[in-house]
Amino acid sequence: MNPAEVLQLLETRRSVRQFKQDSLSREVIEKCVNATRLAPSARNLQPLEFVYVDDAELVRKIFPMTKWAGYIMPQGNPKPGQEPVSYLVVLENKEISDANFKYDVGAYVENFLLACWGFEIGSCWILSVNREVLQSILEIPAKYEINCVVALGYPAESPMAEDTNDDIKYYKDSDDRLHVPKRKMDHIYHLNKIHEKR
Ligand SMILES: Cc1cc2nc3c(=O)[nH]c(=O)nc-3n(C[C@H](O)[C@H](O)[C@H](O)COP(=O)(O)O)c2cc1C
Known part of the structure; x- marks a missing residue:
């Protein structure tokens, strides 16, 4: 693996809130979820599960359930025709x-965002x-609690x-x-003692 490419992937990922309407390949998303599955887990309990939603009707229903870019609302909302294509x-x-x-x-979520970005898929953690x-x-039974969603689509x-x-x-x-x-x-990186400059 080329370290420069890894760093570039990490440094260039941004939250995306305007999406092209091309659909995403389920095969690609499955690869990204697989990379997510292998993330670190406290006591290795692995209590997280995932539902990928790409059915157009469900995707349309989820959008009004989400809130976007709180500091600049409503300017940062996905514009009509630029909503996420899946979640x-x-x-x-x-x-x-x-x-x-x-x-x-x-x-887990960061693994997923980065894996998606490796395929040039934009995302926003919500x-x-x-x-x-x-x-x-989504007919999710009570033993599960929804923690968050990730909105997806090409940027x-x-x-x-x-x-x-x-x-x-x-x-x-x-x-x-x-x-x-x-x-x-x-401001955020310190060497040896917190007041020392690098
Ligand atoms: C735990 C978490 C929750 C977030 N929730 C939302 C959200 O509800 N709506 C939204 O538009 N962005 C949300 N974001 C995205 C942040 O606003 C975004 O990560 C931050 O502005 C930094 O931008 P960047 O991801 O491009 O580095 C969330 C990010 C994190 C880590």
Whole structure:
């Protein structure tokens, strides 16, 4: 594996909220879920399961259950005709999970986002979702709790990360491009003792 390519994959992934309407290959998504399945898991309990939703009618029903880009609402919402084409719904199996399952969610979902990005599939991790209604739409039994969903599709926008000194709120510029401020290396990375500069 080429380290430069791995770093590039990690560094260029951005949350995408405007999508082309081309459908995604189930075979590709299955590969991405397989890479997700192999993520680290506390006590190796592996309490997470996934429902991939690409049925057009269900996808149409899920969209109103989701909330987008809170800092710039409604500017950051997917525009009509640029909604997600599918979703991965992340489930906690409560018969298996313990108090640490949320760490697993972080590792698993990031694996999935990156695997998708490797296929140039854009994604947005969504915690603001109406779980109750979604659970009933997808006929998910009570032993599962919906943790989050990942919205998917090929990107119809190119958000960019940029270094920030303080303000972390993402914004759109006059060309409707999303800028995503990231705290600088100097602010978040310390060597040996926290006050030492690298
Ligand atoms: C746990 C979690 C929950 C999130 N929930 C939402 C959400 O409900 N809606 C949304 O539009 N974006 C959501 N996001 C995406 C963040 O807004 C996004 O990751 C952040 O702005 C940084 O942008 P980046 O992913 O391009 O680096 C979520 C991200 C994480 C990690």
